[in-house]
Amino acid sequence: MAERSDEVKLLGMWASPFSRRIEIALTLKGVPFEFSEQDITNKSPLLLLSNPVHKKIPVLLHNGKPISESLVILEYIDDTWQNNPILPQDPYERATARFWAKFVDEQIYVSAMKVVGKIGEERDAVVEATRDLLKSLEKELVGKDFLGGKSLGFVDIVATLVAFWLMRTEEIVGVKVVPVEMFPEIHRWVKNLLELGVIKKCYPSRR
């Protein structure tokens, strides 16, 4: 549980959409934290000690105790600091939110990573596959301001990976994976995100 003299430290990387999720959640909850930028090409003893199993960022250190894996960390934050809830209260809605979060990480992200590594016809095929997955997200957004409904929730925070990593990476890779004509709901949702103070703070328009 949260204590008065909480010491909260995030081992992360500014370019990582996974560590950015944690920044958003902590900012939303108003939890002050120290950000420690990690070098993944030369892993720090603190990172190796804190996440000996996966040796990956992000790691949240709360009063010295480490928590790894971004989805696990988000739920820990929501359980520990209960103001501005991220997950809904109802068990069924919670299960649905967890389902979409897993979908973003295990399907969309995995597919989008292949886009980065491929060229030519092979790339066209993975772009198509990624779009097929994004269609599920597009459908989820119909009639909603956010994936969480009226306000920013768990799935929105997780899916910032699509809004600010995938949709900015596509400029670098040189192929529009999420064109507005095909995904009007996703583009509307990104606009809604950009109006939020917490997103402006954690995802400045360019870095």
Add this chain to the structure above:
Amino acid sequence: MADEVILLNYWPSMFGTRTMIALAEKNIKFDYREQDLFNKSSILLEMNPVHKKIPVLIHNGKPICESLIQVEYIDEAWPGKNPLLPSDPYQRAQAKFWGDFVDKKVYGPTRLIWGPKGEEQEAGAKEFIEMLKTLESELGDKVYFGGETFGYVDIALIGFYSWFDVLEKFGNFSIELECPKLIAWAKRCVKRESVAKSLPVSEEITKFVPELRKKIGIE
């Protein structure tokens, strides 16, 4: 109102086994519906349109997909009797970390072990034993992964136990020699009624895997 609980499953699945154990721990009666994965039913396609996979838990008409999400849902929808996840946020996060570890690191290598023979199979066997050792070291001298009480991480892993014999046969290793404490843990788990009545019989899995290899064209 009486709860209507339906489980769409395929009997050899280590994932569906988890959901069955969680339901049994909470003493919830459910309607089990065996699915043919080579000829998917309209109810499966309708209830899990995204992945079209078992297990699907249907509670009063509403579907929940992904086995660990189902286990957590069961714990949240029927709180009280036999809690499966700890209430302390840190302990809870640790349990979820290890459940996720089983899905990300243990399942993949098992597919390689009973897959086509060759380098991949050897790599799978090595990886599988290494991951089990990591889990064994997390278990340490505890009775269950969560300590004294059976819970989430035990449920996440024990579904693989029925597959151990066939994996040993294909992978040419002995799990008991490599991870004796983990085997002692598994034997403790199967003494629980919820586990005993949900786990597929090992001998049947051992017969099933060669048939599956033929069916999907490996042999």
